[in-house]
Amino acid sequence: MEVKVYKNYVNGKWVEPQNSGYVDVENPSTGKIIAKVPLSTKAETDKAIDIAHEAFKTWSQTPIPRRAKPLFKLRDLLMENEEEISKILVEEMGKSLPDARAEMKRCFENIEVACGMPMLQQSDKIIGTSFGIDGEVLRLPMGVFTVVAPFNFPAMVPFWFVPYAIATGNTVVVKPSKQVPGTMIKITEFIDKIGLPPGVYNVVNGDREVADAFIENPKVKGFSLVGSTKVCRTVAEKCARNNKRFQAMGSAKNHLVAMPDAKIDEVVRNMMTSCFGCAGQRCMASSVLIGVGDEMYKTICDKFTQAAKQVIVADPLDPKYAEEPNLMGPVISKHAFDFINKMIEVGIKEGAKLLLDGRGIKVPGNEGGHFIGPTIFADVKEGMEIHKTEIFGPVVCIMKAKNLDEAIGIINRHQYGNGASIYTQNGYWAREFKLKAEAGMIGVNIGIPAPVAFLPFGGMKNSQFADIKAQGKAIINFYTEDKIITERFWPETD
Known part of the structure; x- marks a missing residue:
């Protein structure tokens, strides 16, 4: 099988890195x-930034x-080639083909929202802030913006940012994940065809x-x-020291509460998708299930475990x-595989009841694949490492609460x-939960409360380090600088 060698994309051209080493990209x-990706240097990165500037x-x-x-045009090209991109995503990341297609649809949605920039970036003007004086707020582009993509959503996450940066009049440099660079490289081949001026969009591969x-x-x-x-x-901390705007979306441990009247x-059915889709490697996975009341807790333990046994673990x-x-693929790497197995051992030692061992x-x-099956722990308590830690794999903790207030307390602590x-x-x-649960994205009878593209995406507490969330109308404020105008003119005199 041919091993691809990836390049950078700078100034509208594919560029062979000059001083870089390479790392392997594997099929998990x-x-x-399956490929080699360059580790671009600081000098090469700075050159791309200069060009974008x-x-x-x-x-x-x-x-x-x-x-x-x-x-x-980009939206149309990506839709026409959705299947090709999805298969690359599956090969290098390991998620199922339906999951890859769903990820691509989120890309389309974000492009569609960004296409509405003539409406979204309108300025505000007030006539008559005082006698003969008007006020205006201009939303102006700022310069070069950068994006560092994760391995689990190599297409969707860059599209939380890139279309908005471009449409607001900024330029952008993207660093794909070195574990899964091929998806964004393929997408870049289509971006190359849409008529952007050289330097508006650039890709620099590498690591830290x-x-x-x-x-x-x-710059x-x-x-x-x-x-x-x-x-x-x-x-x-680094961005603050460098007087730079930032959005940093972090780790998660999402809780799903089943009340006594839940269907x-x-x-x-929703937990199966939420917990085991993408092998649990997504920041919106519900990795903790709280059954409220003895009966619901017992029912959840029994029925969810039986359903999880039907998951097919395969390539x-x-x-x-x-x-x-019901397909579940591998986790991303040997490192992830070892960490997840270690956390399963931790859960056993902590006294949690292992209902299903993957x-x-x-x-x-x-x-040579990195496969772990669905794993379910019951009798999980606050303070256990398996509850505190983001495991980022197909491992689910089931907890019990006496009532809604106790369940919300578990979430908020x-x-x-x-x-x-x-x-x-x-x-x-539902209303109590919406108002009191301390999480940035809330679902009511929704297993994965990830908002559509025209709504903002982001968490709270240690899951987000930013004032402005990703995607949607709100992100316009991240990519523009407000300039406030106060003006007055006197009438001409003879």
Whole structure:
């Protein structure tokens, strides 16, 4: 099998890195090397930023409708080639083909919202702030913005940012995850065809050296990242020292509360998708299930465990399982595999009851793959490491609460607050949960409360280090600088 060698994309051209080493990209289903990605240097990164800075001078003066026009073409191109991109995503990341297609649809949605920039970026004007005086707020583009993408959503996450940066008149430099660079490289091949001026959009592959260069370069106005809370806290501190805008979306431990009146079949069906889609490697996965009351807790333990046993763990590129709705692929790497197995051992030692053990899964023909099956713990208590830690795998903790207030207390005492959901038919309980649960994204009878593109995406507490959330109308404030005008004119005199 041919091993691809990826390049950077700078100034409208594919560029061979000059001083870079390379790291291997592997298929997590097989463990085989499928590509090599360059580790670009600070000097190469700074050069790309310089080019983007020069391109900004012209792009920022381009009329807004003309800035949006290439995005219409991009949406059409990506939709026409959705299947090709999705299969690359599956090969290098390991999620199922239906999950990959769903990720691509989120890309389309964000492009569509950004195409409305002529409406979204309108200025505000007040006639008559005083006698003969008017006030106006101009929303102006700022310069070069940078994006560091995660491995779990290599297409969707960049599209929380890139279309908006471009449409608002800024230029952008993207660093794909070195574990899954091929998806964004393929998308960039289509971006190359939409007529953007050279330097408006650029891709620099690499590791931390590239990300640090983004933060330290004074020509960069803003930095967006999805990563662990530890990394996000460091990014926030560095960006603050460098007077740079930042969005840093961190770790999560999302709780799903099943009230006594919850429709149990819907809870179980939604939990299957929420917990085991993408092998649990997503920041909106419900990794903690709280059953309210003894009866609901016992029912959840029994029915969810039985349903989880039906999950098929296999290579998502195996034609036999490609469209299987209960398919779960591998986790991303040997490192992730080892960490998840370690946390399962921790849970056992802490005294949690292991209802379903996903260790030791063997997929014939894929002996080098990083497969772990659904794993479920019951009798989980606050303070246990398996409850405190983001495991980022197909491991679910089931807890019991006496009532809604106790369930909300469990959520609010946790350091993370990305998402939380409640299942109930009781409007009062739902309202209490919406108002009191400390999470940035709330679901009511929704397993994955990830908002659509025209609504903001982001968490609370240690799950987000930013004032402005991703995507939607709100992100316009991240990519523009307000300039406030106060003006007065006197009448001409003879």
